[in-house]
Amino acid sequence: MAPDDRQTPVGLLATQLAAGDESALREAYHRWSRLIHTIARNSLGSAADADDVTQQVFIAAWNSRASLRASDEALPAWLIGICRMKVIDALRARSRGFRNEEAMMSEALDEPVVRNLDGVIDSVVVRDALAALGDPRAQILTMVYLEDKTHDDVARHLSIPLGTVKSHVRRGLERLRSVFEEVDSLV
Template structure:
């Protein structure tokens, strides 16, 4: 991929990005992804969420490039604005997940629960967490464990490297284990 160079002014880069230049997006990412990541990390205090937000910001920037108005503000301010929205989205997801987990835990502790109720609650929690993970991790886990597909098939179908699929499975399982333990601890 060609880089447009550090000598390109921010307003020129913004104009190229708004016009649909992939090289402009690449240069914007190279210049400002460390800033976006730092803002996300300081706000969310989770390296994985900060990485996800950083990626989402630049995907959103590309998809929303038609809204960029270089004559009305700086490109970096526009990216920071997108960053704040993505951070708010993550916080909203966290709040909803916590609220749902608390409701499940409260229901479990206040009602005599049967093994069937507990299994149902765990399935709901797993389904919620897979949805919350989003793509591709949630999809990879769904395909691997609910649909019982081999990693190679998942990689081929999703167009991902096999190592990436395995990494999503490993990280996703760690995440699910942590969330299930949190619910267990709350309901104890």
């Protein structure tokens, strides 16, 4: 409002707003929108979110004007009450958004993406073939080829002679080769 304009008494303004007078809504906005915006900004920490809440408060005030009691204290308290509800709604929406983002990130990290079906099949065949070899041969091949351990490291870790490790590797690879040849002949 311009400085020389006279303000409508709050009780009369509430009565006019409740009756559906758009000029009363406009005046209420000019008088209390900064207060509503400040409350929303302090609660939400964001001027952009406070802008949205302020707009929502006055839209809600217009839409629910029939519930307004006409008195000097009722109108500003009613607007502040609407503001608190809209702030709560904004915080809930923000919380849901964070939970949804966390869930999507969690799913993306937990579920492997299958890009190459042949690679998945090969992985399954290798694991099955290793399991069929039995220990210690499967354990030795796993350590050498999947864990990148040297033959010496494996011998020390399993407390077996180096020559035995090398024999298990050679015989295990021969067995795996024959398994892969069988699989290739089926495909």
